[in-house]
Amino acid sequence: MVKVVTDNDFAAQTDTGVVLTDFWATWCGPCRMQSPVVEKLEEQMPDVKFTKMDVDQNPDTPKGFGIQAIPTLVVKKNGDVVEKIVGYHTKDQLQDILNKYTD
Structure with a gap:
């Protein structure tokens, strides 16, 4: 199950x-x-760890990333944002993106 995260965590x-x-x-x-x-x-x-955040319940984090449209997928590696993807994407598209950052 994809972990739900909040502004706090x-x-x-x-x-x-x-x-x-x-x-x-x-x-x-x-x-x-x-x-x-x-x-x-x-x-x-x-x-890869997968998390999700409801932007209505947690406005601070999306605001900090400048997210203005959803869905937006943010990929971080060791705490640094390496990709920000806006809109719907297929499994293959996302897998190709994530494979660039996994060892």
Whole structure:
């Protein structure tokens, strides 16, 4: 299950290794399409941590990243943002992006 993170624990949960965070909202249709893709990737890529954040309940972190559209996926490696991807993406597209950062 993809770990839900909040403004309070985002930094601690995403500062080590390769982490993909799905910024989403319950009312967002494309977000509801993206979630199962992220969940499937989590099953297939054990070396990547997958998290998600509801932007309505946690406005500070998305604001800090300048997120203005959702879904937005942020990839961090060892605490540094290495990719910011806006809009729906397929499993293959996301896997190709994540493979660039896994050893």
